[in-house]
Amino acid sequence: MSELPYKIRPAAFRDAAGIVRLIRNHPDALVPRSISDVLQNIDRFFVAEAAGAVVGVVSWAILPELGTAQHPSIEMKTLAVDAEWRARGVGAALVRRALDRIEELRPEQALVLTFVPEFFRKFGFAEVSKEKFMHKLYTGCVNCTRYDNPFTCPEIAMAKPMAGAERA
Ligand SMILES: CC(C)(COP(=O)(O)OP(=O)(O)OC[C@H]1O[C@@H](n2cnc3c(N)ncnc32)[C@H](O)[C@@H]1OP(=O)(O)O)[C@@H](O)C(=O)NCCC(=O)NCCS
Numbered sequence: 001m002s003e004l005p006y007k008i009r010p011a012a013f014r015d016a017a018g019i020v021r022l023i024r025n026h027p028d029a030l031v032p033r034s035i036s037d038v039l040q041n042i043d044r045f046f047v048a049e050a051a052g053a054v055v056g057v058v059s060w061a062i063l064p065e066l067g068t069a070q071h072p073s074i075e076m077k078t079l080a081v082d083a084e085w086r087a088r089g090v091g092a093a094l095v096r097r098a099l100d101r102i103e104e105l106r107p108e109q110a111l112v113l114t115f116v117p118e119f120f121r122k123f124g125f126a127e128v129s130k131e132k133f134m135h136k137l138y139t140g141c142v143n144c145t146r147y148d149n150p151f152t153c154p155e156i157a158m159a160k161p162m163a164g165a166e167r168a
Pocket residue numbers: 026029030078079080081082085086087088089090091092093112113114115116118119122
């Protein structure tokens with residue numbers, strides 16, 4: 001079998017500029033992130049690298065809980081593939097790698113807010129009410145300048161149940 005023309009790997013500090021460039025190239029699909037935000041959370045990013053350039057990115061964030069972690073949830077975010085690299089399996093490879101990492105933390109669920117629900121359905125995500133995202137709505141959406149409130153935003157909330165839900 002021939003080798004893939006790209007590799008998926010954990011991001012490093014030197015990738016921050018390439019990651020920010022990809023985020024800026026997708027203003028309609030991605031929440032903007034500053035370079036300092038990317039650098040401070042670089043351990044929560046995977047990149048797709050081809051010929052020394054960042055051609056894809058995905059990250060995740062642990063959503064806040066009140067008190068003990070009864071229903072730990074992890075949001076997958078900042079997923080983008082360079083337009084020239086689409087339809088070659090890069091997005092799927094990034095999502096699978098991020099899900100493997102998320103699974104290691106044994107959350108109850110992985111969540112995503114997205115305009116491409118059909119893409120995420122392929123990985124076991126299913127549409128849920130935005131009420132399920134209340135923790136995110138307070139921390140992320142509260143700073144949104146595009147919509148008055150999360151319930152008028154057209155992004156679709158999706159969840160994928162994970163192993164943490166199975167308690168002994
Ligand atoms: C969505 C995105 C990451 C997909 O990346 P990609 O590398 O082109 O996807 P892949 O080639 O890995 O596709 C995997 C599968 O998803 C399907 N798919 C890809 N893009 C899709 C889309 N927009 N809608 C529905 N299905 C899609 C492919 O047909 C493929 O299906 P198959 O496994 O049955 O062959 C990419 O189009 C992108 O960066 N979009 C702009 C940013 C964005 O919308 N990010 C999501 C924010 S939540």
